Amino acid sequence: xxxxxxxxxxxxxxxxxxxxxxxxxxxxxxxxxxxxxxxxxxxxxxxxxxxxxxxxxxxxxxxxxxxxxxxxxxxxxxxxxxxxxxxxxxxxxxxxxxxxxxxxxxxxxxxxxxxxx
Numbered sequence: 001x002x003x004x005x006x007x008x009x010x011x012x013x014x015x016x017x018x019x020x021x022x023x024x025x026x027x028x029x030x031x032x033x034x035x036x037x038x039x040x041x042x043x044x045x046x047x048x049x050x051x052x053x054x055x056x057x058x059x060x061x062x063x064x065x066x067x068x069x070x071x072x073x074x075x076x077x078x079x080x081x082x083x084x085x086x087x088x089x090x091x092x093x094x095x096x097x098x099x100x101x102x103x104x105x106x107x108x109x110x111x112x113x114x115x116x117x
Contacts, residue, residue, distance in 0.1 A: 021039045021040065022038060022039045023037070023039075023065065023117060024036070025037075025065075025094075025116070026114075026115070027044050027114070028112070028115075028116075029044075029047075029048070029113055030046070030048055030112055030113070031112075033114075040057055040058070040059060040060050041056065041057065042056070043055065043056050043057075044067075048104050049106065049111045051071055051104070053069055053070065053071050053073070055069045055070075055113070056068050062096075063095065063096045064093050064094060064095045064096060065093070065094050065117065066091065067091070067092050067094060067115070068090055069090045069091075069092075070090070071090070072088045072089060072090055072105055073087065073090070073092070073102040073103065073113065074089065074102065074104075074105040075100075076102060076103035076112055077101070078101075080110050080112075081110070082103050082105060082106065082107070082110060084105060086105065087105040094117055095117075097117070099114060099115070099116040100114065100115045101113075102115075
Protein backbone atom coordinates (compact mmCIF):
# COMPACT_ATOMS: atom_id res chain seq x y z
CA UNK A 1 0.00 0.00 0.00
CA UNK A 2 2.78 2.43 0.93
CA UNK A 3 4.57 1.77 -2.37
CA UNK A 4 1.47 2.58 -4.41
CA UNK A 5 0.88 5.82 -2.45
CA UNK A 6 4.50 6.92 -3.06
CA UNK A 7 4.23 5.97 -6.70
CA UNK A 8 0.98 7.93 -7.06
CA UNK A 9 2.50 10.95 -5.31
CA UNK A 10 5.59 10.87 -7.53
CA UNK A 11 3.45 10.51 -10.65
CA UNK A 12 1.34 13.53 -9.68
CA UNK A 13 4.45 15.62 -8.94
CA UNK A 14 6.04 14.58 -12.22
CA UNK A 15 2.97 15.33 -14.31
CA UNK A 16 2.14 18.67 -12.70
CA UNK A 17 5.66 19.92 -12.06
CA UNK A 18 7.18 19.46 -15.51
CA UNK A 19 6.07 22.81 -16.93
CA UNK A 20 6.28 24.84 -13.73
CA UNK A 21 7.56 28.32 -14.52
CA UNK A 22 7.35 27.72 -18.27
CA UNK A 23 5.39 29.75 -20.79
CA UNK A 24 4.67 29.19 -24.47
CA UNK A 25 6.11 31.92 -26.71
CA UNK A 26 6.01 32.50 -30.47
CA UNK A 27 9.40 33.75 -31.65
CA UNK A 28 9.82 35.16 -35.15
CA UNK A 29 13.31 35.83 -36.48
CA UNK A 30 12.95 37.89 -39.68
CA UNK A 31 9.95 35.91 -40.92
CA UNK A 32 10.81 32.46 -39.56
CA UNK A 33 8.35 31.68 -36.77
CA UNK A 34 8.66 28.94 -34.15
CA UNK A 35 6.83 28.27 -30.90
CA UNK A 36 8.80 27.38 -27.76
CA UNK A 37 8.11 26.47 -24.16
CA UNK A 38 10.52 28.66 -22.25
CA UNK A 39 11.46 29.59 -18.69
CA UNK A 40 13.68 32.12 -16.99
CA UNK A 41 17.16 31.71 -18.44
CA UNK A 42 15.96 30.38 -21.82
CA UNK A 43 17.82 31.78 -24.82
CA UNK A 44 16.91 32.64 -28.41
CA UNK A 45 19.35 33.20 -31.27
CA UNK A 46 18.64 35.26 -34.34
CA UNK A 47 21.01 36.35 -37.10
CA UNK A 48 20.03 39.73 -38.56
CA UNK A 49 22.00 41.95 -40.95
CA UNK A 50 25.20 39.98 -40.31
CA UNK A 51 24.92 40.20 -36.52
CA UNK A 52 24.14 37.32 -34.17
CA UNK A 53 21.54 38.35 -31.58
CA UNK A 54 21.58 36.33 -28.37
CA UNK A 55 18.40 37.02 -26.41
CA UNK A 56 17.84 35.70 -22.90
CA UNK A 57 14.67 35.65 -20.79
CA UNK A 58 15.67 37.34 -17.53
CA UNK A 59 12.32 37.42 -15.72
CA UNK A 60 8.82 35.95 -16.04
CA UNK A 61 5.79 37.40 -14.28
CA UNK A 62 2.05 36.74 -14.60
CA UNK A 63 1.44 39.37 -17.28
CA UNK A 64 4.88 39.98 -18.84
CA UNK A 65 8.35 38.63 -19.30
CA UNK A 66 11.64 40.47 -19.72
CA UNK A 67 14.32 39.80 -22.30
CA UNK A 68 17.87 41.05 -22.66
CA UNK A 69 19.75 41.15 -25.96
CA UNK A 70 23.51 41.17 -26.43
CA UNK A 71 23.05 43.83 -29.16
CA UNK A 72 20.80 46.93 -29.25
CA UNK A 73 17.29 46.65 -30.69
CA UNK A 74 14.40 49.08 -31.07
CA UNK A 75 10.65 48.83 -31.31
CA UNK A 76 9.03 48.57 -34.74
CA UNK A 77 5.54 49.90 -35.42
CA UNK A 78 2.70 48.11 -37.24
CA UNK A 79 3.74 49.67 -40.55
CA UNK A 80 7.25 48.24 -40.27
CA UNK A 81 9.00 51.47 -39.37
CA UNK A 82 11.82 51.57 -36.83
CA UNK A 83 10.87 53.72 -33.83
CA UNK A 84 14.42 54.80 -32.86
CA UNK A 85 17.27 54.26 -35.33
CA UNK A 86 19.79 55.37 -32.66
CA UNK A 87 18.54 52.99 -29.97
CA UNK A 88 21.03 51.47 -27.54
CA UNK A 89 18.30 49.61 -25.63
CA UNK A 90 18.97 45.95 -24.86
CA UNK A 91 16.24 45.19 -22.26
CA UNK A 92 12.57 44.86 -23.24
CA UNK A 93 9.34 43.79 -21.57
CA UNK A 94 7.01 41.51 -23.55
CA UNK A 95 3.39 41.83 -22.41
CA UNK A 96 1.04 38.86 -22.31
CA UNK A 97 -1.61 38.88 -25.03
CA UNK A 98 0.32 41.25 -27.28
CA UNK A 99 2.72 40.93 -30.17
CA UNK A 100 5.95 42.86 -29.61
CA UNK A 101 7.91 43.80 -32.70
CA UNK A 102 11.60 44.59 -32.28
CA UNK A 103 13.99 45.58 -35.03
CA UNK A 104 17.63 46.28 -35.76
CA UNK A 105 18.08 50.04 -35.24
CA UNK A 106 18.83 51.05 -38.84
CA UNK A 107 17.35 53.74 -41.08
CA UNK A 108 15.49 52.42 -44.11
CA UNK A 109 16.14 48.70 -43.52
CA UNK A 110 13.92 46.67 -41.26
CA UNK A 111 15.14 43.35 -39.88
CA UNK A 112 12.75 42.17 -37.20
CA UNK A 113 12.39 39.94 -34.18
CA UNK A 114 8.82 39.39 -32.94
CA UNK A 115 7.59 37.90 -29.69
CA UNK A 116 4.01 36.85 -29.04
CA UNK A 117 2.77 35.41 -25.78
